[in-house]
Amino acid sequence: MVTGPHGADSEVGTLRTVMLHRPGPELQRLTPRNNDKLLFDGIPWVARAQDEHDAFAETLRGRGVEVLYLTDLLTESLASEEARGMAITSALSGLHLGDTMRAYLADFLTDASPEELTELLTAGIRNDEVRGGHGLVTSLLDQHDFLIDPLPNLLFTRDSSVWVRDRVAITSLAMPARARETQLTELIYTEHPRFRGTAKIHGWHHEHVEGGDVLLLAPGVVAVGVGERTTPAGVERLARQVFGADLAHTVLAVPIAQERATMHLDTVCTMVDVDKVVMYPNVADSLRAYAVTVTERGEEDSDLVLHVADAEPFLVAAAKAMEIDTLHQIDTGLDPVTAEREQWDDGNNTLALAPRVAVAYERNDGTNDRLEEAGIEVLRIAGSELGSGRGGPRCMSCPISREPMPRG
Ligand SMILES: NC(=O)NCCC[C@H](N)C(=O)O
Numbered sequence: 033m034v035t036g037p038h039g040a041d042s043e044v045g046t047l048r049t050v051m052l053h054r055p056g057p058e059l060q061r062l063t064p065r066n067n068d069k070l071l072f073d074g075i076p077w078v079a080r081a082q083d084e085h086d087a088f089a090e091t092l093r094g095r096g097v098e099v100l101y102l103t104d105l106l107t108e109s110l111a112s113e114e115a116r117g118m119a120i121t122s123a124l125s126g127l128h129l130g131d132t133m134r135a136y137l138a139d140f141l142t143d144a145s146p147e148e149l150t151e152l153l154t155a156g157i158r159n160d161e162v163r164g165g166h167g168l169v170t171s172l173l174d175q176h177d178f179l180i181d182p183l184p185n186l187l188f189t190r191d192s193s194v195w196v197r198d199r200v201a202i203t204s205l206a207m208p209a210r211a212r213e214t215q216l217t218e219l220i221y222t223e224h225p226r227f228r229g230t231a232k233i234h235g236w237h238h239e240h241v242e243g244g245d246v247l248l249l250a251p252g253v254v255a256v257g258v259g260e261r262t263t264p265a266g267v268e269r270l271a272r273q274v275f276g277a278d279l280a281h282t283v284l285a286v287p288i289a290q291e292r293a294t295m296h297l298d299t300v301c302t303m304v305d306v307d308k309v310v311m312y313p314n315v316a317d318s319l320r321a322y323a324v325t326v327t328e329r330g331e332e333d334s335d336l337v338l339h340v341a342d343a344e345p346f347l348v349a350a351a352k353a354m355e356i357d358t359l360h361q362i363d364t365g366l367d368p369v370t371a372e373r374e375q376w377d378d379g380n381n382t383l384a385l386a387p388r389v390a391v392a393y394e395r396n397d398g399t400n401d402r403l404e405e406a407g408i409e410v411l412r413i414a415g416s417e418l419g420s421g422r423g424g425p426r427c428m429s430c431p432i433s434r435e436p437m438p439r440g
Contacts (some may be wrong), residue, residue: 038230039198041251042437043303044384049433051193052089053102053186055081055418057155061182070184070209074420081417085187088391088413088428095385095411100432102189103150106216109223110146117142118223122215123153123180132167137179153216156182185210188423189430190298191261193217194243196254197279201233201270206240206261233273239266244296244427246270247303250354251437252281255321255346257297259288267324268338275326276333282353284321286346293376298426300375301346302382304390304408306437308360309347310382310399312375314368316361321349364402374399378415378424385411387438391425 038049059078062070089099110116120141124134137157144152160175192213194201202218205211214236221227234241245257254274256267271283288294300312320343328337351359366374379396392400394412403410413425
């Protein structure tokens with residue numbers, strides 16, 4: 033059961049509201065010199081990426097989904113002077129700035145309108161955009177260095193917050209290029225009139241947990257990938273919080289290879305029905321899970337005594353926790369090389385709009401054909417440019433509200 037106006041208790045309950053980020057000027061910051069550090073595998077053609085993203089949003093609207101844009105929410109949140117002050121202070125907290133530049137930028141940002149501030153906070157500020165005379169730091173930094181880093185990965189709204197029932201978890205992103213994103217999501221969920229009063233869990237100051245690793249398998253059952261991004265301590269912290277707030281009875285900790293291709297659990301496995309997942313075949317036999325439950329409660333989350341079961345095959349552990357006979361893996365039957373190519377291009381990263389309805393990148397013919405043969409309606413979208421950031425439809429969407437998951 034989901035309570036409150038916002039929230040989700042599964043991956044597949046009918047999607048009502050989603051937060052997206054339409055790619056914007058922050059993508060224009062990518063160059064061959066910085067794209068690796070900024071976690072893009074190429075230099076996207078921005079106008080085409082925007083077209084692709086608009087088509088993605090239209091696909092969702094066409095199915096009755098309310099689409100909210102992160103930058104609109106941010107601009108509306110920045111209407112208050114207090115929120116602008118908080119945003120500016122946190123954006124300027126980096127130790128690379130020095131007092132002279134920090135003071136200059138604080139004045140500059142304070143004079144900006146909410147719309148301008150949103151653009152400056154997301155597209156960043158490069159050293160050569162600051163007109164001279166602001167001290168040692170600007171003189172010594174390269175002209176291409178950023179004073180405020182751009183956030184091209186805002187596109188992947190999945191990772192910087194995640195709703196678990198009626199609470200929103202502000203995540204803690206592992207890669208320095210993304211760390212600042214959660215300052216913005218925290219601000220939105222704290223200051224925006226639509227979300228004011230929403231109870232929050234986790235936070236950017238805690239151990240690393242990224243939303244792409246968090247799968248709401250069923251009401252009360254949360255799977256969390258542990259690999260390149262989410263740490264073992266991160267999953268323990270999240271587990272204590274969801275148990276403490278009665279948001280789940282089981283957390284499945286799922287080790288995944290610490291590699292870019294499998295940076296999050298949702299790069300290898302997503303749900304397309306109440307009891308069906310699409311999974312990268314090359315990991316299907318090896319994916320395991322540790323089921324974590326509570327044996328004793330106390331006053332604080334830190335007092336909870338956790339029981340960690342021995343690792344079992346993921347699908348077995350998941351079905352037990354979900355109290356269903358079988359969690360079916362849709363067998364894509366792809367040979368290992370095709371499977372690897374389609375996994376790299378986010379073939380397994382689908383966004384369910386309802387049971388048996390999923391959005392997927394059109395390029396992954398093999399996976400999509402098999403999904404359709406298994407009775408899944410696949411809404412195919414273009415992603416040739418969007419995909420250069422290595423994320424698919426699930427990565428590009430933060431469900432804010434889903435209908436409760438139908439049983440059976
Ligand atoms: N959930 C996801 O798998 N998100 C994709 C994030 C891609 C982004 N370029 C990153 O490396 O973090």
